[in-house]
Amino acid sequence: MKHIGSTRAVRIFLLLCILYVLLITWLWQAGSLDTAMPEGSASRQLFDTEVVTLLDRRCSNCHGVSVEEYDQLEADPASRLLLRWPVDTTGRISSPEFRKVAYERARTTRTEGGNKLVPIDVGNPALASKLLLAPLSETYAGMSMVHPVTFTSPQDSDFSLLKEWVQAEIDSQPAPTRIPASPPEHFFVEQVTPVLERKGCLGSNCHGLGVFNDLKLHPGVPVLEGRFTADMHHQNRLSMLGRGNAQVNMVHLSGDIEQSRQLLKNIPISQGGILHKGGNNFFSKGDPDYELLLRWLELEKEEASERANAALGEERGIVFVRRPRNLPQRYFEDEDFLPGGDLIWLQAGEEINLTAALHPDGPADIRTPDVSYDARQVVFAMRRNEEEPLNIWEVELDTREVRQLTFSADPAIHFQDPQYIPDHTDSSGEQLNEMALVMVSNVSGEWAASSPEGILGEAEGGNRKTILDTELTARAGTYDGRVIRIVRGTNRGQTRKISRQERGKITVDAAFKKPCDATTHYVIEAVPRLAPSYDLYRINLAAKGVEQETYEESLSRLTFGLGQVRRPSMRSSGEIMFTTLRTGWQSDRPFYNGAVFRTFFNGSNFHTHYGNRSVVPVLSDNNELPNGLEVRVGRDADSYWGGALLVADHQFGPTIDPANPTDDLDHPFANGMPEHGMHRFFRGWVSLDNDVTTHGISRGGAYRDPYPAPDGTILVAYAPGPVDLSDPEQAPDFDIIRLSANPSLQSADGLTGGSLQRERVTGNKQSSELWPRPVVVREKQRLKKSPKWATDLFGKPGTEKGLPGYGEGTPAQLVVFDMVLLDVFFEQNVPTGERRLMDGACTDCGADYSIDNQISYARVIGAQPLAAGEAGPPKRYVIAEVPLEKDGSFQVVIPSLVNFDIQSLNAERMALRSPNRWLYTMPGEKHTLSIARMLYTQTCAGCHGTLSGKHTNTFGRPDAITSASKTMAVWDDKEHTTLPPVNYDVAAKKYRTAPFSVGFEEDIKPVLARRCISCHSGTQAEAGLNLAAGNAFTQLRKQVDYRQALAIRSPLLETLLGRELQAPEPLASDPSHLHENLLPPEELQQVIRWVDLGVPQIRVKF
Structure with missing residues (x-):
């Protein structure tokens, strides 16, 4: 019986095994498919x-x-x-x-x-x-x-x-249920699509699916009856509206629909059009096709108003701030108490003071209002006395009820520049009352530079003792006695002292070797000022009665910069734009760059939007117009009163400026249209008033606080000239004026601004009227981009303070698809000249690049911000240092909420270049940079110019198979699997090589003691370099390029390696002064890293 039972058990076991195998086979065959x-x-x-x-x-x-x-x-x-x-x-x-x-x-x-x-x-x-x-x-x-x-x-x-x-x-499958086409969609299909086909808009080089611009339309299928499906029509309609992924709005439904980009891009400039790279002669106003598009937009506006349950475009006047004229305020130094202001609502000719009752004990400091989407509330920053900080308040227009929304109690911690943004939980994007709030604050306690290390200029000419520069508009004597150095062109490297500075002219104390000419770029020394650093923050918009609880529970920091952040605004793509300041040294000259950056609603995907290395030092108060152009003010660090009024088209990409001392061009517009590598060149921005300057004495006056009105005009504060922008005693009289295009904001050739009509809206001689904002019902911006998460590494995101994301401490993934391609834009990003890809042979002549100039590695460096009382550059350290794959790609894990930059390295791991842009990542973010090289022509050349520098090479289609492949850093083609970051153990959730720092005291001084002091000490030290004294750090720093933090440009490294690199002066020919093989490789690497990190005296403390 025992034997029989055992046999039966074996048979049952075998049967179960067979059934299990069959089940597994069936599951494998079926996979996850249930249809x-x-x-x-x-x-x-x-x-x-x-x-x-x-x-x-x-x-x-x-x-x-x-x-x-x-x-x-x-x-x-x-x-x-x-x-x-x-x-x-x-x-x-x-x-x-x-x-x-x-x-x-x-x-x-x-x-x-x-x-x-x-x-x-x-x-x-x-x-x-x-x-x-x-x-x-x-x-x-x-x-x-x-x-x-x-x-x-x-x-x-x-x-x-x-x-x-x-x-x-x-x-064999049931047909899906279709929602009947709405009236505007039906009209689009029947009337608008034939216009697009007839006008050639669907072509592959115009607005087909593969183009680089925002408007991508499905061209239809020739073999298909009717060419289009209902789904294709629907997607094309959304794209034409600007509701596709990452698109800016193509139509304006919150006011005058004839200000829509879709219309103005296609009519002549003489009729009020805006520049279109495809040409401006597709319609004329009044043409049947124009009228068809206009009728379609009328239907779209009707539908949008119905869905929002609001009368889009309904106006209820304007709000603005009135305050005394004599309140100077620099853009990045704006913490002084500036009393005497009030928020005024101007409606139907009547002024209503909305804030007078809020400060009965004395005058208040009131700033930067913003109006809600439904035109029912206004937020503003207010400070009632010097003992309290700026906080954010909100007033209900109809009831005049006021409430406080932020609750800083520290008089040194401020919240200002409030901006309503869409609540990300409103999936429809149509509920106008579902909002959140962003603002800037210095609650972090960090400090940053607020002014430059030098004043750059580009000469038109001169002689051996004078420099002529028409852009030099500072009052006479401003720079007398300062040191001036020539950084490019004739007399490069020579230093003199300014004996006399006048408008347009500099006279130096001793003659240069040669007469200065139009190639001469110079820098005047300056001592940078420091100020509390502001970043972008977000809070939920509280229900009544729970304002402080909501503030405390939802306050989230969105940016983590080394500089300054000011004046957030919303882009119609759903991104937040703001001015971000970057300072440092690059290309042998200091840069001071208040460019426009943008980020997603949760702070991720922080990128430059416009103005990197612009000739205009600060681009402030950037706002998108109804036609998709952007209006902003150009100013410098010393301006108390604003500056020039500029208009820009982001789609024109990085631009060529007429006289930009930060680039390597010499007056490129001197002979008309500059050389460029684009299919068609238009300037990225133009001034709307050539009599007004960004700095110095502006003979035409000053602009500040521009904002778009729903009818396409620009509301702006303007003071007549002349105004010395850098003189705090000027007290100019700012009034609110309305600027109208007459007929267009741009000239037909794209090189200058158009003509304007002016209308005074409000103002008086005793006060200044600032920050005008129309009270108008308007659409919310749709959040068209989704954050990118490194889910393969960190799993799916959760929720942090109401926002999607990961917990603090979660690192981030950095993927660079082609470091070699990215490197060519680090220092000079203007769309002209050949881009030299430094990974082998010259693409022009075929000669091999020197191994010292070829890119072999990448180094990701981090930086800690300055604390109060600290000065100098940020404290840098190494996050990761990795070899590049053959295709130029790499990926690493980096700490989140930390400033990082990237250096391209040669085989000796010496830095060749870095962009000095200082980005950051949110916890769990997947941050990507660059693009696979074979996709550049199709995807990037339309804005950034061709790699060859020849504008005839801007069109092309990528190879389908190659372009679809994954970069070598993220994909194992042999094993068909994704690769983990080289510096991170995914299973153990820890770095393989942790971030580290190099300091003179801890790392370099011991090397000097072991290898150098025997020769370099005492009064008879070799080459006069005494490294034994207490000033060894100062002595050694003189031998390196510490400002640009580049070992390859340092005489010290040429000496240690025994060969010429990129130091300005030739290497000594005396063999006794060469030190080749003096240091073992690991010590040489420490010296290289120390220089590439900016020669820190001590290690960074983590």
């Missing part, structure tokens, strides 16, 4: 009997992979959207299991990470399915897909078979 057709269905039988043979013959050589590779691809989230199926060793779909998988992969929609693979579109005719369009010649499929041509004609018998099967699949 399989019965194996006896007609479509399945057609697939098994005929389509499989077709796939083996025409497709499996690319889409078929081994079972092992298929399993690896399925296990990797980044690869699940690739259309692949398993094949045997002969490349055939030979087994029932393989056919099952191929069948499901060819028919089933997959979603991964917000992206979709839809082989068969069951809601449309068969010829709309990507499974048919991708392999079909673009003659019939159009250029909506990039794929090698498999079928040259729809008459191909194999294509006909595949189409038959796709139609069978569509017929």
Whole structure:
């Protein structure tokens, strides 16, 4: 009995094993697919009997992979959207299991990470399915897909078979329910689409799906009856409205619809148009096609108003701040108590003081109002006396009820520059009362520079003792006695003292070696000022009665910069824009760059928006106009009173300035249109009033606080000239004026501003009227971009203070797709000249670059901000140092909420260049930079110019197979799996090499004691370099380029390596002064890193 029971148990066990194997096999065959057709269905039988043979013959050589590779691809989230199926060793779909998988992969929609693979579109005719369009010649499929041509004609018998099967699949499934087209969508399909086709707007180099600009339209499918499906029409309509991913608005529905970008880009400048790289002669006002588009926009506005339950564009006057004229205020030094202001509501000719009752004990400091989307509330910053800080307050316009929204009690900790933003939880984007609030604050306690280390200039000419510069408008004597150094061109490297400075002219104390000319760029020494550092913060907009609790629970820091942040505004793409200050040294000269940056609603994806290395030191108060252009004020660090009024088109990309001393061009507009590498060149920005300057004495007066009105005009505070912008005693009289284009804000050639009409709105001689804001019901900006998370490393994000994200302490992922390509834009980003990719041979002459100049490594450096009382550059340290892959890519994990920059390194790991932009990441963020090189022409050249510098090379399509491949830093092509960052152990959740610092006292001084002091000490020290004394740090610092933090430009490293690098002076030829092989490699690396980190005296404390 015991033996029989044992045999039965074995049989049961074996049966269970067989059942288990069968179950596992079935699960593998089915995968995660739950929409399989019965194996006896007609479509399945057609697939098994005929389509499989077709796939083996025409497709499996690319889409078929081994079972092992298929399993690896399925296990990797980044690869699940690739259309692949398993094949045997002969490349055939030979087994029932393989056919099952191929069948499901060819028919089933997959979603991964917000992206979709839809082989068969069951809601449309068969010829709309990507499974048919991708392999079909673009003659019939159009250029909506990039794929090698498999079928040259729809008459191909194999294509006909595949189409038959796709139609069978569509017929076997219930048709999806469609929402009837709305009146504006129906009008778009019937009336607008024919206009777009007739005018050539859908072309591949205009607004097809592969273009670099914001407006991407589906060109339709030539082989498809009617060319378009309902889904294509719907997506095209959304794109034309500007509601596609990352788009700015293309239409203006919150006011005069004729100010819409879609209209103005296509009519002549003489009729009020704005510059269009495709030309401005598609319509004229009053043309039938123009009237059709106008009627479509009327319908869109009606629908948008109905959905928002508000009368979009309804105006209720303006609000502004009135305060005394004699209150000087620098842009980045704005903490002084400036009493005497009030918030005024001007409606129908009547003024209502909204804040008089809030400060009964004396005059208050009131600033920077903003109006809510529904035009019912106004937020502003207020400080009632010197003993309290600036806080954010809100007033209800209809009831005059006021409430406090931020609650700093420290008189040195301020909140100012409030801005309403959309609440990210409003998925529709249409509920006007669902808002949050951002503002700037110095609550971090950090400090930063507020003025430059030098005043840059570009001469027009001169002689051996004078420099002539028409842009030098400072009052006479401002720079007398200061040191001036020539940083580029004739007399480069020579230093003199200014004996007399006048408007447009500098006289020096001793003659230069040669007469100064139009190549001479100079810098006048200056001592930088420091001020409390402001960053961007966010709070939820509280319900009444819980304001302080909401403030304390929801206050979130959104930016983590080394500089200053001011004046946030919303871009219609859903991003927050603001001025961010960056300072430092680059290309042998100091830079002071208050550029416009942007970020997502949660602070992630922090990037330059406009103005990097601009000739204008500070771009302030940037706001998007109804037509998509941006208006801003250009000023310098010393201006108390504003500056020039500028208008810009972000889509024109980095621009060429007429006389920019930060670039390597010499008066590029001197002979008309400059040399450029773009298909068509327009200046990125122009001044709207050439009599007003950004600095010095402005003969035409000053502008400040511009803001768009719903009718397309610009409300701005203006004071007539002359005004010495740097004189705090000037007290100019600012009034609110309205500027109207007459006819356009731009000239037809794109090189200057247009004509303007002026209308005074309000003002008086006793006070200044500032910060005008229209009280108008307006659409909310839709949040069109989603944060990018490193989910492969850190899992899915949760919620932190109401925002999607990860807990503090979670690091971030940095992926650079092509460091070599990125490097060419680090120092000179103007769209002209050849871009030299420093990874091998010269692309122009074919000669190999010196190994010292080739990029082999990347170093990510971090920096700690200054604390109160500290001065000098930020305290730098090494986050990661990694070799580049052959394609120039790398990826690392970096600490979040930390400033970082990137240095390109040569084989000796000496820094060649860095952008000095100081970015940061949020916890768990996936931050990406650059682009694969083969995609540059298609994706980037339209704004940044061609790599060759020749504007004829701006068009091109990438190779489909190469461009679809992943970079070598993130993808193991052999194993078909993603690669982890080289410096991080994903399983253990820790760095393989932790960030580290190098200091003179801890790291360099011991090297000097071991290797150098025997020769370099005492009164007879070699080369006069005494490293034994207490001033060894100062002595050694003289031998390096510490300002630019570049070992490769330092005489010390040339001496240690025994060869010429990039130091300004030639290396000594005396062999006794060469020190080649003196230091072992590890000590040499420490010296290199120390210089590349800016020669810190002590290590950074983490």
